[in-house]
Amino acid sequence: MLFCCQPRQQRQERTRLALSTSSVALGHVFLRQLLSEVSAFTPPLRSSLDIVVAPDFSRTEIGFRPFQPWKQCRTSWACRYFAVLRTNVRQISVVPIHTHVASGQYILPRCLNALHVSSVASPRAPFLKRHGRVGFASSILAVAASQRVFSEHLLYSDRAAMASLRLPKDFLWGYATASYQIEGGAHEDGRGDSIWDVFCQQPGKIAGGSNGDVACDSYHRYKEDVALLKQLGAKAYRFSISWSRVIPQGGRNDPINEAGLRYYKDLVEELVANDIEPMVTLFHWDLPQALYDRYGGFLNKDEYVLDFVSYARLMFETLGEKVKFWITYNEPWCSAILGYSTGYFAPGHTSDRKISSVGDSSTEPWQVGHNILIAHGAAVKAYREEFKPTQSGMIGITLNGDWVEPWDPADSADVEACERKLEFSIGWFADPVYHGDYPASMRKQLGSRLPEFTAEEKALVLGSNDFYGMNHYTADFVRNCDRDTPSAENFNGNLEVFKTNKAGDSIGPETQSVWLRPYPSGFRRLMNWISDRYGRPIIYVTENGTSLKGENDLPVEQLLEDEFRAEYFRTYINALAEAYTIDKVDVRGKFDSCSCIWSYDRQQPQRQPQSSADRSAAQGYMAWSLMDNFEWSEGYETRFGVTFVDYKNGQRRMPKKSARVISEVFTSLTHGEAA
Template sequence: MNNSHFPADFLWGAATASFQVEGASREDGRGQSIWDIFCRQPGAVLNGDTGDVAADQYHRYPEDVALLRRLGIQAYRFSIAWPRIIPEGRGKINQKGLDYYRKLCDELHASGIQTVATLYHWDLPQPLQDEGGWVNRSTSYAFEEYAAVCFSELGGYVDRWITLNEPYCSAYLGHYMGVHAPGHRSLDETVAVIHHLNLAHGLAMQKYRETKATEPIGITWNPTTPRPATRREEDSHAADICKMLETNLFVHPVMGKGYPEAAKTYGFDFSSLSHPGDLDIISTGPLDFIGINFYNERAVSWSQSSKFNYEFEPSWEEKTDMGWPVTPSGLLRMLRIFALECPGIPLYITENGCAMADVVGENDTVDDSRRIAYLRKHFKICREAIDEGIPLSGYFLWSFMDNFEWAFGYSKRFGIVYVDYATQRRIPKNSAYYFRDVIAGYGL
């Protein structure tokens, strides 16, 4: 069976993020990020791991680009490290940082690979955090300044732009659950961060439209679209609440629908944060595409005792090394929702993949057959979505290579390329060759 049902212009890519792969954390003028500081808080990251070296892509990008080309990957989604471009968060520009991304893009283009740059993948400059970070409205305007620099200086190098990656994680994991940088636990902070991230996206969109550039620009969300655990009405209501708080608070304002009024019941009141004109800025458009990061779907039930009246239920499906259930049918449900709620906007899967306990075997082979099975199931769902008429335009596998997995340090491996962190040697896993074959038209 080949993948002839995928359109000829369907874009096959792989993804990484700056802090997770670049390393060189103190080189060539790069400033400190909130993750550099968070990694050094006792107990914050497993084994005290840091991103100081990571996968050393800052020095090894020619080797990595050659490997992308060898695998037939058509586009590389990477993120730009804000502290590498403007070390203090605002003000002086670091030319060496710009030079690095120009060289990376030149190398990719010379290999026939499209460049997809994410402006913000969580590595906020620490000097801005010292002023309050995303809780402080001024950070949105610092992001606008940083985005303008990227558009001006890298505009001829980037084929597609993404403003923010998973603002849910920056808000909830960083400021409500405390498991990501900066490690805070405050609902009031979380509400402020949600609004200021949304505002930052809108301000960046305005700046980009002012440039008259024609390369596509969008945003990447990791939406929660849970299914009710039972047919009971209260579980259906719980699923609606979960979607409202974890998805609609981000999607609806950007799509011009404002904040869900019902969210105020749970403490998400933006009236004191939203200045006149904010919602118009946030919904600056049009979005040229929407990026969706999907790893799993969860079942939820009504809970009278939980703060937000929903809780996630145990699942029967096979689990990845992260403990996440493998639920490819949930991807189809999610794509249907976005096709319905955001009509006419091309959709890209900007992250999808799984962590597995990979081991290098004989002859430098990594048999990750469970990852191949995971990918095959999700590729078939992508094809089903296209056959239904859903405007799915591309797929970016997470991740191109093993890397620093945030609070889990180097204990989880998502890559289709194995990284030996002691030597930085790259070893393509069997899934890398499987992905190559799928892109070439085979393997499903």
Template sequence: MGWPSEVVNLVLPLFLLLELGTHCVAVDRSSFPPGFEFGFSTSAYQVEGAAHEDGRGLSIWDTFSCIPGNILGGGNGDVAADVYHRYKEDVQVLKSLGTDVYRFSISWARIFPGGSARHGKVNPKGVQYYNNLINELLQNGIEPFVTIFHWDVPQVLENEYGGFRSKRIIDDYSEFAEFCFKEFGDRVRKWVTVNEPSIFATHGYGNGKNAPGRCTTNGGNCAAGDSSREPYIVAHNLLLAHMRAVKIYRSKYQQKQKGVIGISLYADWYLPYSSSKLDVDATQRVLDNKLGLYLDPLVFGDYPYSVKQLIRDRLPVFSEEESKEIRGSFDFIGLNYYMSSYVMDNSTSSDPTRKSDIASNPGQDAPENPDIPDTFATTTSQKDGIALGPSEGGVEYWISYPRGIKLLLDNVKTKYGTPPVYITEIGYVTLDNGQPLQDILEDTERIQYIKNCLCYTLQAMREGADVRGLLLWSYIDNFEWNNGYSFRLGLHYVNYTNNDLRRIPKASAIWFQQAMNPREAPTAAILLVP
């Protein structure tokens, strides 16, 4: 006998609220264990500016940004948020926010303008800038957390041999990484070798949306490339570069400098569209392609079986020695989480309902083409006409689903043996369409999103995930790659008008400052309520 309709009508909405999202209250620094670290992340090209000053060389992003049509609004990183000149001011902003750690990247072309020592000497002014920044952070009680490579290959190396399309890059990257260990490692205790290799590979060489803008030319907007092969070649070389840097650090520097080294991986979360085996298997294929392609080699020494099965001879192979060396080549894993979506199998299905969901909202991976290459799967943010979560800040494909961070942490814990994790990026986007400044500053949705992510992170930790810290993207608005300056993810508004560049705190900055400096007694337990 079925349940009475009154019970169904009462229980179903509650179930949907619990499943589709919860709101979080009563969370601040005191909710987390002692030693848990909070901070912010940035990258050199997105915030520094001074692109043509003090001996800095060109990177592939300087070249890519100058090509009309590549950047929304036509912007570039020549000035960005001008952190190069304003770093002292910004360190005070970070300090006011209660920042424990600040993750930034070192511009390869600012240290080696020619890409390597064989193309010229080290740039002393670039070295001095990073020494000044590191010292300023330490003097203000903030620990530097350094990313060695965040997408800005020196243009010289791209011209010479194709950048990360060639294994020659591994030697040049290793030289740069070792210089960083030697020069800054006496004060830097946390290193990230590579940021988001998956995005660099797929957007730079699969769809051409990011530098260096390569993809298959047939019907695409790229001048050259091979979308079926180059992303996997680049991914492989990024992993080998990571492995080499870790080997150098561990063998020559780690014992003396007492630091840790890891990698930051982009990790959307994916849920099966239905409980059918087809959709469940498709979801696993997507996770294998998006996250497992990078994390499986680090933990198990090889690519996921489903990836090898589908990519076949387009996927490079680790030698026996490489497999041994890459396995365990991390002290922590960085996870960058922003969005989630449903996954449906498209190897056999012709269900018109599914096609309708895809057409109405194709998902974040490729709005013009919802199929994820080499997975026989499709993403959508809607199921039966109901969105997985609200769109963030007017960006239709950017679906807010904070519960995804817990599901991601659960998955990493279960599949990969509870590795130490830093959440090296989470963030909430708003779109600047010329609305009044006050509307941008009242970013209450961002506050709620961060609260929810904190609560779900705590929940995952209390269920066994080993999370050491959480870093937001970011303390200021910045140049958001191919989306230019219209996408704002900062807790401080940056006034780009006439290069004024003032940092103006949003409501989220005021809330975060209070949350990092709580006056109340420690919270006894997290509270998740529908």
């Protein structure tokens, strides 16, 4: 039967496959094509199906039960792969899952621009050719019953929706780097040690025992790097200042290193001369070692805040005439958690005495995060009062955050845990800036270990962002922990983080970095979450990129053809364009009583379509990274660059395919063409 209205419990024995579309029009088109193909099936195959259509045509469920020809197949309904749409017609993803189809439920995400499925090569292909036209519906069934996915196949696309994707013509796009990762020149012209120089000397901390002493040698090759930016068509370049290069001992009363200041002056002048907008980060993890030795660095609020503001003033005075975009801190979550909880980053504090002899993971991360927020607020106050009236720049903070989906979407505790995860990572820093205090979920779990803001501190921090700096790479599945009292070292919000969900579905394909798997729709959803929670701030995406599994082992010719990275940027940049062009901000939702592993509902009310002024105000995008570089604890074994750096042959630079793709995508999106 084609249409089945049986109660859900009577349909449990059927494998359920549900497909969602974003509009009535798409639903109509999908249903017409589906019925057209099903009508061509032989009666035995056709009778094994039931199709349930939502009243508004936004969702169609296909149910099918085993029948003899398929039961006899060697794989016995085992399914290893299922293709799901990530963003639109130009982006197709194949996500491996390991489960049993008959007991699973697979739901395509809400599709704004297309529906995709994979064609297959398996023992069933001849059977399908005999018993039904291999098309839309039969391809879906073949995937669900096959052992492997062979290739991607486009089924339907909404060309009108695709053609509507736009970014502003003056959209600021470019590339990002960080001082310790690219500069080198670690012991030249008076530069002092940072905590990373010392951390890298400790055995076992960095893959391959490497360090940033030479890195990409940008200290000597900055003109070549600016020329590379120009060649790639970049409109902006985000880089960071090495605090210990300009003030070797770091303190407010310590000598200034004029050679260090000259380097950054020359870099900024070279950028401006080439019509590239400089975006300067004051702190990207490389605290002067002298401040750590002198008073404990971040842990001494009174001393540290004064020293950071003094350093910030120096840079505003030196570069502010030509620099109009300032970022106080890059990813303070990493400084606090990786530096003072897990011990994986400098200075390596942790309660785990197998890793470090110093540190208290139950208290230090929260104190470090608090003190960084105070220093950020104080630096912003200084800029606004002393420099902004004449320099007319913008200042903000950059926060990292991964999107999250519930490990078990049918479990309300997992759904609630997703919100906590975002609050413990993003809300930890963004809530005080936009709302004046830490999230209630953090107060509840951490109690007195989470510092209180004084009235003066709250006034410093609240409203201290001219824009929201967003670093984003990946997504995770989140499962709630049942224990009432989490361990004192827990920093996630009493939950567990996975790359696969309860059904065994992966959030995305593997990369060289164990923490990173692409999930482009998560980028879009996170932008919407930020926009919703913080009153639609101006958003600059200050980092986004990927490593490539095994890239370091490839011959140069293959390494330069980095299609995986190119596809990552296509999908993520188009997700950005969708958030800007299409979204009426909230893309999360449920249908009926069905669970959906790719569509995530936090019970937000539906909103009416908004004007262009009411959209997520994305204004810029910096790809990570301009070039391969020193990747912190992963050393040089992981590459993120769109430019290959040949470390064995004088740091020679060679642009990869992904660099060309980024330029093409932004040219298309900002010139009124379909991306």
